[in-house]
Amino acid sequence: MEALLNEWLWQEEYWLPPGVRWQDIEVKEDEGRFPRPRDLIYTLPLAFAFIALRYVFERIIADPLSKRLGVKDRIWIRAASIPKLETFYKQSSRQPSQNEVVSLGKQCGLSQRKIQTWFRHRRNQDRPGNTKKFSEASWRFVFYVASFTAGLGSLFDTPWLWDHRECWRGYPKQPVAEAHYCYYVLEMGFYLSLLLCVSVDVKRKDFREQVIHHIATIFLIAFSYCANFVRVGTLVMLVHDSSDFLLESAKMFHYAGWRGQCDSLFVVFALVFLLTRLVVFPGRVVHATLVVSQEFFQPFFGYYFFNALLLVLQALHIFWAYLILRMVYKFMFLGKLERDERSDEESEVGDEEEEPEDEGDECSWEQRKGAINSKLASLANNCVLNNLTNQRNITSRLPKAR
Template structure:
């Protein structure tokens, strides 16, 4: 371990990269009674915390979230299970979930192409997460974000840099870190590491890539800001993010429980808090402090540019999500309700189970014919407007047609 630390100190944790010019790691010593100066080795404590979060989540979802979902009446859709077929199962797992070789599969299995497509539709629906699964995930995040926000606010509200951003930089980098802020950092880092490790098994959403980028940027931001003792401004960044997330997760919980009125109310609150904190407080208070105000206390260096680059990546993601949220607010204002989460689950949309069966089945042909006739009647009705607009030209040609 000593040789590894020596290599890291020589190539990565170089003082000239991460500290202002003229400052070394040996200069960052303070009175132990005032607190301690962050060291890169402190980040290793986040690894057992990450594993602890994953274990706690498994227990929490089974012991707390699942019973709560039943209490709130969360219902899972009954799905038709695909009939066991080894050849189709192998193709589904190793090739594609959307078959492009339907005719070849039909010959290999002795089934019609329509039955092959139906099998894959049922198989895809089997793998889609249930409402209970999504409810448990939202509940776990809601509990963490709520507790994290309460702990962060209570530890910061009495600090001078909570009210005055210039206090973030006075005496930098020789700023002692209180135990409360140290554990606030370690818990946030451990939680986001657990989210990144579990991202492949969690519910996939349309912004899956953006979520991965967000988790990675957040982890780098927390780790780097701690090592370079950007702890004061870092705690403000974490608090800003936690302030709206628990509203979103609680709205998701109530959405899966079909408590529409309360869900819509919480979503509106979330939208207001998100837009204010991420598009006003974050750029004009936090980013402005790190980009502009900090230069009154030290000269720019590599760590300064690296830290601000990560903050700007987060701000770009904030703008992307704000666009999705404003679309939802627009739908809510004009439709009277939130029609669909713009960040909805990529794999959660059920495919229609009532597809027409194979045309070769004699008993189902009459049902298919009735369904087709019904659809043609609907199509004809939808064309009434076009018929009316061209009525004069039709009437003029009617005698000739007769």
């Protein structure tokens, strides 16, 4: 297996610039750590450790915190217990076609409207509550804050944070500090845990983009470490962490119903996101790897592959920036943030709206009649209508007075 890997995977032309061999970049132990692929093997058990830690965090810290902040879950109408529909829901489809609705109606002796209503109520039962969303957002918030703080602290004194040409000076013989190695392992382990939990987390409108983002990030971290693009890789991770914790904090306040704090944090997040992802990332990081690097070595396979992953991330940044600008437009012209356009909208949008029950249902008719009566009562109490009524009564009494 080792010989096969050396022959096909670890060929020097894939990982090193032309004219450089593996023995040319070997460093002594006292000179520092040189990146080895086997160093990343710790990320897999670390990902499972993150999943276990998240489970404990959400139940011990996030859930009690959500209650203290006033997070409330919406109560949905529970679907009636109908075994045939429940079996179809779990084994076949959550959204049956018209032909399937007709067939299920014949089997259960129900109208098509009642079949559709049952499935809508059943889907709403499975909708994640605000408490679950709050717990997920708080977990990511804690990690992003810790990651950004640790990354900034480890990079603040490095020359390549301020001068992007220092990313390539001496490449590829660049020893890696222990702090940067730990930074890499923690980030890759965390994104692996997000990818492993993507099927059980809240499914959002940008689900596919999130999966692509996680996969591209994992490949980017792993490849950049193996190819010793560590200096640029640390900058990429720092740029991403700088705005992510702001978004998660805005989500937490949104689920708690704190509109003012949510709107303020979202505006700050939008400014930081647009600055870091559309200005700093392409202007400094991508430019450093795409253009400046050619001053120090000739392009090779690793150069093209690494830049391709960076461009995939940049395309996702543009997509999310479009959604964020839509939100900013709504905030400026409508005065409030009605929904999170970036990643807080569930994929099944239309299920929240409750349609009226079948006309033959006496209970639902009584409910609708009561709602109509309450609306009429509120209109009767309206001051404008009262004034008009009083004026009409006065004019009707005038002829009698005469």
